[in-house]
Amino acid sequence: MADVTFENIDKIYPGGTQAIFEFSLAVADGEALALVGPSGCGKSTLLRLLAGLETPTSGVLRIGGEVVNDQSPQQRNVAMVFQDYALYPHMTVRQNLEFPLKMRRLPRLEIEQQVKWAAELLSLGEWLNRLPRQLSGGQRQRVAMGRALVRQPTVFLMDEPLSNLDARLRGQIRAELSELLDRLGTTTVYVTHDQAEAMTLGDRVAVVDHGRLQQVAPPQELYEQPANIFVAGFIGNPPMNLFPAQLTIVSEGRLRLRLGEQSLPAPDYWRQWLDAPLTAGIRPEHLALTSQDSGLRATVHDAEYLGHETLLYLRIDGIALIAPVMVARLSGIRIFHKGEAVRLALNTAHLHLFDAAGLALDHGMTGGDARR
Ligand SMILES: Nc1ncnc2c1ncn2[C@@H]1O[C@H](COP(=O)(O)OP(=O)(O)OP(=O)(O)O)[C@@H](O)[C@H]1O
Numbered sequence: 001m002a003d004v005t006f007e008n009i010d011k012i013y014p015g016g017t018q019a020i021f022e023f024s025l026a027v028a029d030g031e032a033l034a035l036v037g038p039s040g041c042g043k044s045t046l047l048r049l050l051a052g053l054e055t056p057t058s059g060v061l062r063i064g065g066e067v068v069n070d071q072s073p074q075q076r077n078v079a080m081v082f083q084d085y086a087l088y089p090h091m092t093v094r095q096n097l098e099f100p101l102k103m104r105r106l107p108r109l110e111i112e113q114q115v116k117w118a119a120e121l122l123s124l125g126e127w128l129n130r131l132p133r134q135l136s137g138g139q140r141q142r143v144a145m146g147r148a149l150v151r152q153p154t155v156f157l158m159d160e161p162l163s164n165l166d167a168r169l170r171g172q173i174r175a176e177l178s179e180l181l182d183r184l185g186t187t188t189v190y191v192t193h194d195q196a197e198a199m200t201l202g203d204r205v206a207v208v209d210h211g212r213l214q215q216v217a218p219p220q221e222l223y224e225q226p227a228n229i230f231v232a233g234f235i236g237n238p239p240m241n242l243f244p245a246q247l248t249i250v251s252e253g254r255l256r257l258r259l260g261e262q263s264l265p266a267p268d269y270w271r272q273w274l275d276a277p278l279t280a281g282i283r284p285e286h287l288a289l290t291s292q293d294s295g296l297r298a299t300v301h302d303a304e305y306l307g308h309e310t311l312l313y314l315r316i317d318g319i320a321l322i323a324p325v326m327v328a329r330l331s332g333i334r335i336f337h338k339g340e341a342v343r344l345a346l347n348t349a350h351l352h353l354f355d356a357a358g359l360a361l362d363h364g365m366t367g368g369d370a371r372r
């Protein structure tokens with residue numbers, strides 16, 4: 001087992017594309033780190049750098065404290081599961097599992113023990129004599145993971161291993177994998193563009209955009225305290241509602257948060273950002289309907305009835321939203337008509353504020369707790 005560190009890594013591919021910028025991150029021994037970000041942000045490049053399939057242009061990569069920049073993939077003892085989990089088609093499941101061990105010239109008995117261990121761990125026992133084409137996609141995926149595991153790597157790298165599976169199987173294997181990673185305690189870096197997958201599998205989640213680390217934090221912290229607008233909009237589904245806002249003073253010196261032509265009372269702590277151009281963000285579950293006149297005036301644009309909840313898409317009178325509509329998440333089924341006028345209560349304790357550079361402001365409270 002080993003910890004992994006990226007120290008100020010840059011990666012410029014031949015041809016001049018810079019895929020990674022000043023990337024620094026430490027993955028603890030035994031930790032499962034999920035790397036998440038949009039297509040092309042550099043996730044696979046980061047994994048390939050760790051696996052030794054690419055070399056960093058500058059910076060230092062360490063595994064177990066040792067600098068590995070110039071080590072071959074074999075010297076690193078990392079195992080990588082790729083998106084297309086290429087199994088050898090002409091080999092049985094057993095032969096696929098044995099292959100990496102034979103390559104290392106392990107004694108016959110040890111190979112048998114290792115294969116037995118992996119087969120039990122992943123419930124592959126029934127399929128050992130089948131060929132990959134005689135298995136379903138999910139079963140093949142398990143074999144690919146088994147083949148990576150039998151080597152007992154110091155670091156386990158997975159690049160979108162579930163992306164070829166249907167939603168249901170993904171959910172099932174995701175749960176199995178989560179349990180497996182806990183049980184094995186092998187340091188793991190897991191790449192996905194699916195934020196829900198990252199949140200369920202990662203002890204911590206690192207969000208990457210355009211080759212730069214945006215934030216790394218445990219799932220709950222990432223959700224509740226996004227460090228910038230990118231993370232706020234990327235983590236969470238439906239995404240956080242974002243809109244331009246400004247703090248102003250009305251009569252008697254009282255502070256209000258102005259949203260277009262409307263405004264809400266604001267805690268005095270925010271006075272330091274008076275008149276600054278801000279972006280405000282609120283998650284769909286922190287909007288509620290109210291009968292009070294103080295609520296924001298809104299118009300129903302559409303509603304999705306999902307059974308356990310209703311997603312209400314709204315236009316807010318007088319506010320140009322960054323997305324075309326604002327989404328409110330209401331529990332249960334509530335029937336609405338397009339064009340219906342409603343009043344929205346917006347819980348300022350759950351409001352996120354970002355400055356002109358997109359960075360989160362310390363807004364004096366998080367989920368209602370005071371914070372300095
Ligand atoms: N071998 C290469 N040569 C030149 N540019 C490359 C190479 N591989 C990747 N890139 C570029 O580097 C950037 C990051 O690519 P990478 O494959 O790491 O993204 P990703 O986050 O894994 O994306 P996806 O989610 O689509 O798999 C992209 O702009 C890509 O075009």
Ligand SMILES: [Mg+2]
Pocket residue numbers: 043044045159
């Ligand atoms: Mg990729």
